[in-house]
Amino acid sequence: MTGRVEGKIALVTGGASGIGRASAMSLASEGAFLLVTDVDDALGAATVGAIEEAGGRAAFLRLDVAIESEWQAVVDQIRSDQGGLHILVNNAGIAIGGSLLEMSLEDWRRQQAINLDGVFLGMKHSIPLMRDSGGGSIVNISSVAGLKGSANLAGYCATKGGVRLLTKGAALECAHNGWKVRVNSVHPGVIDTPIWDKVNPEFLAGANAVDLDAMASAGVPMGVPGNPQDIANGVLFLASDDSSYMTGSELVIDGGIMA
Numbered sequence: 001m002t003g004r005v006e007g008k009i010a011l012v013t014g015g016a017s018g019i020g021r022a023s024a025m026s027l028a029s030e031g032a033f034l035l036v037t038d039v040d041d042a043l044g045a046a047t048v049g050a051i052e053e054a055g056g057r058a059a060f061l062r063l064d065v066a067i068e069s070e071w072q073a074v075v076d077q078i079r080s081d082q083g084g085l086h087i088l089v090n091n092a093g094i095a096i097g098g099s100l101l102e103m104s105l106e107d108w109r110r111q112q113a114i115n116l117d118g119v120f121l122g123m124k125h126s127i128p129l130m131r132d133s134g135g136g137s138i139v140n141i142s143s144v145a146g147l148k149g150s151a152n153l154a155g156y157c158a159t160k161g162g163v164r165l166l167t168k169g170a171a172l173e174c175a176h177n178g179w180k181v182r183v184n185s186v187h188p189g190v191i192d193t194p195i196w197d198k199v200n201p202e203f204l205a206g207a208n209a210v211d212l213d214a215m216a217s218a219g220v221p222m223g224v225p226g227n228p229q230d231i232a233n234g235v236l237f238l239a240s241d242d243s244s245y246m247t248g249s250e251l252v253i254d255g256g257i258m259a
């Protein structure tokens, strides 16, 4: 049986953990060659190991999405080693919570640099190679926090709202130029990944850790957190030709939060 992304070359940012890891594994299981990228070399290599163990093909490339020269080097390497690129999943992200009044400008800029500049740089440097490869699909991971505001997450909301409209602008630019590159965003709700363990003390407001089940029970209509695979299923759909008439759209996967 042929996979849904058979023979495609795919790059996933933040592929070492959570949603990026699940997306990389799903794309590989459906026949793509995976370039797993991250700033965490050990966990990135572990994702590649898991893909290969499951019979897929993958390689790890270190890439800090906020650094333009690293994007240039990675895309140049893919052009010379793989000869093309068809799928880009801009997934790498961080969440810095807490009151807007207490957020340092440094933290604001760090979050913008990874969550929003990273998506801009990824598209800027990958679209020419994708266009030269006959076209492809870009999936940008935004959030429900890119669709509605959330107290104590204003800076994060700003980055994810930016990703939402950056996606639509890029989709139209690609369509108008006939580049055959589709661009869509995915908006996860509360998903059980390590991002919640990395949350800053200001966000916890005195607690030791985020209680994800309690949070989901209170705020998610379906009552439970989602799994990384729930999001990977949407990423695979948007990356594959199953969504061939979709561009500039937003796929909400949130257990009903936005309903």
Ligand SMILES: NC(=O)c1ccc[n+]([C@@H]2O[C@H](COP(=O)([O-])OP(=O)(O)OC[C@H]3O[C@@H](n4cnc5c(N)ncnc54)[C@H](O)[C@@H]3O)[C@@H](O)[C@H]2O)c1
Binding pocket: 013, 014, 015, 016, 017, 018, 019, 020, 037, 038, 039, 040, 063, 064, 065, 066, 091, 092, 093, 094, 095, 114, 141, 142, 143, 144, 187, 188, 189, 190, 191, 192, 193, 194, 195, 196, 198
């Ligand atoms: N988990 C959720 O509830 C949730 C909800 C909505 C949106 N999201 C978004 O999903 C995406 C993935 O998050 P996750 O929950 O899987 O988190 P995660 O922390 O499990 O994974 C994020 C990955 O990004 C990597 N990363 C961080 N900074 C980087 C940088 N500068 N360059 C490259 N890689 C970097 C980390 O090393 C990590 O491997 C993020 O964009 C996040 O904002 C998550």
